[in-house]
Each structure stands twice: as C-alpha cells, then as structure tokens.
Amino acid sequence: MLDGLTNWWDALELWLAQRWFPLQFVLVMVVLVPVCLGLAWLLGRVVDQVATWFGPTRGQDPPGGNRH
Template identity: 60%
Template sequence: MFNGLADWWDGVELWLAQAWFPVQFVLVMVVVVPLCLAAAWVLDKVVGLFARRLTPGRDNDSDGSA
C-alpha cells in the first residue's frame, strides 16, 4: 500500500516540478493558503483555550474597587 502511495506521490511531485510556473503558483496558492488559514485558526483557538485556563480568575467587581 505504501509503495503505491509513494509512487503516486512521486508522480505528482514530478508533474508539479515540471509544470509551467504560473500553474505551479496557482496550485500552491489553492492548496497552501487554505491550509495555512485553517492551521492559524486552529492554533488561535488552542492558544486561546490554554490562555483562558491558565489566567487567574477575576472577581465579579466591574468597577475595580476593592
């Protein structure tokens, strides 16, 4: 199974490396930009979740008086 997948990937990689530059650019932008946006969104949510758990609790006083 892995040999078939590796052979397929080698074919795709070879095709992409030999493609005309504008085609390479468009294909990379169509794939990489959405993946980067999704990864940034997930990372933001994970960091926000940890930040909320690690910050100390706040009092219910909204005016800040002690």
C-alpha cells in the same frame, strides 16, 4: 500501502514540476493558503483555550495587580 502513497506522491510531484511556473505557483497557493489559514485558526483556538485554563478567572485580579 506506503509504496502506493510514495508512488502517488512522486507522480504528483513530477506532474507539478513539469508545469509552467505561473501555473505551479497558482496550484501551490490554492492548496497552501487554505491549509495555512486553517492551521493558524486552529493554533489560535488552542492558545485561547490554554490561556483560559491558566489565566485568572473572572473576578480575580491579574498577576501584578490592577494597574490603570
């Protein structure tokens, strides 16, 4: 199974490397931009969830008191 995956990846890499550079750039951006945006969204959700677990609950003062 891993041999099939590595052969597919090598073929894809070779195909991409043989393309004209502006086309390479567009193809990579079409894949990377959505992946990076998705990962950033997911990371933001995880950080928000962890912050709610460890942060003060509603009605509690934040650590250090309420400084206005």
